Amino acid sequence: MLIEVDFNSEEALYVQLRNQIILGIATSDIQEGDALPSVRQLADTIGINMHTVNKAYTVLKREGYIQLDRRKGAVIALDLDKLQALEDMENHLRILLAAGSCKGITRDEVHALVDEIYSEYEHL
Amino acid sequence: MLIEVDFNSEEALYVQLRNQIILGIATSDIQEGDALPSVRQLADTIGINMHTVNKAYTVLKREGYIQLDRRKGAVIALDLDKLQALEDMENHLRILLAAGSCKGITRDEVHALVDEIYSEYEHL
DNA sequence: TTTTATGTTATACTCACCATATAACAGAAA
DNA sequence: TTTCTGTTATATGGTGAGTATAACATAAAA
Numbered sequence: 001m002l003i004e005v006d007f008n009s010e011e012a013l014y015v016q017l018r019n020q021i022i023l024g025i026a027t028s029d030i031q032e033g034d035a036l037p038s039v040r041q042l043a044d045t046i047g048i049n050m051h052t053v054n055k056a057y058t059v060l061k062r063e064g065y066i067q068l069d070r071r072k073g074a075v076i077a078l079d080l081d082k083l084q085a086l087e088d089m090e091n092h093l094r095i096l097l098a099a100g101s102c103k104g105i106t107r108d109e110v111h112a113l114v115d116e117i118y119s120e121y122e123h124l
Numbered sequence: 125m126l127i128e129v130d131f132n133s134e135e136a137l138y139v140q141l142r143n144q145i146i147l148g149i150a151t152s153d154i155q156e157g158d159a160l161p162s163v164r165q166l167a168d169t170i171g172i173n174m175h176t177v178n179k180a181y182t183v184l185k186r187e188g189y190i191q192l193d194r195r196k197g198a199v200i201a202l203d204l205d206k207l208q209a210l211e212d213m214e215n216h217l218r219i220l221l222a223a224g225s226c227k228g229i230t231r232d233e234v235h236a237l238v239d240e241i242y243s244e245y246e247h248l
Numbered sequence: 249t250t251t252t253a254t255g256t257t258a259t260a261c262t263c264a265c266c267a268t269a270t271a272a273c274a275g276a277a278a
Numbered sequence: 279t280t281t282c283t284g285t286t287a288t289a290t291g292g293t294g295a296g297t298a299t300a301a302c303a304t305a306a307a308a
Contacts, residue, residue: 012266019219026222038283049268054284065226068284071276078226085227089220090237095143096216097241098150102189102202103209107242111235113214117221118231136295162254173297178256192255 001030005046013048017056022065025076026121036066036074125154129170137172141180146189149200150245160190160198 001024005016024030037045039053057074060066064079097110125148129140148154160166163181167174181198184190188203221234 014266019222022219022226023222026225039285040283051269052267055266057284071283073283080228082228085224085229086233086237089224089229089234090241092216092220093237094241095146096213096220097238098143098147098245100209100213101150101242101245102146104204104206105209105213107238107246109210110213110238110242113210113217114221114231114234114238117214117218118225118234121222121225122231138295164253164255175298176296179295181255197254 003042003046005048013052014056014059017053018059018063021056021060025065025078028121030076032076032078034076035072036076038073127166127170129172137176138180138183141177142183142187145180145184149189149202152245154200156200156202158200159196160200162197 003017003020003024005013007013009016011019021030021036030036036042036057039050039057043050043053057066057068060074061068064081065076066074067077068074100110127141127144127148129137131137133140135143145154145160154160160181161169163174163177167177181190181192184198185192188205189200190198191201192198224234
């Protein structure tokens, strides 16, 4: 799996890593049981510090996306706390949709966007 | 319009202000042409520094939600750059939906959430 | 005119977070 | 034993958040 980082982005590096790995899981680019590169290896590949990768992995572990195994490394292991996920999504959507609504984005247009994006996550 | 702030939140105070004002516009709590409190007045009301409110207003101005008038103060004035808004929403949704998809949230459940939230923005 | 309130700008300070650097440890694989 | 792993600790430079104080030009109200 290819992981890239934008050093000019306002977003923290470890957040970019976290997001890209979540995207990789959603698009089935990496799957349950697959191992991610070691913190030192990934850090060396993209040219950043080991601790930055470690922080991304720690966040992903806390959020229930991976488990850290001393033998296998960081392994994709999804913790399906769906209620929590729904609550998180609702909180984020409430702000995001409010901003869109102010800008004239209709409910139907949001539905179309959701369909378009979700179709990227279902081409099994 | 009631504006509250959570000092224990991880989110920056000026971001909380920005979000609440956008929510206020979306729910028609405040409307085009309405004036927001002055930076000093709002800062005094919620017990924070003037510059923090000023930063929120500056962001809202840059994002096209208000215009700052020396006579009327901060006035709601929507700049409908819909293309930019759609692009922003798509970028945010791509991450948000990926996380949800990993957690087992279906496309239909997202649609239901969108409908539920949008209905709060349309009870004119 | 004087007073008051406005947005705006400048500077400086504390605090927290980000990213880095170096180092060390215990456990497991080669 | 050697090597690699995750993990932890400590320190440093940089950046942004929030506050504090101050000053300015403008415009409304007295």
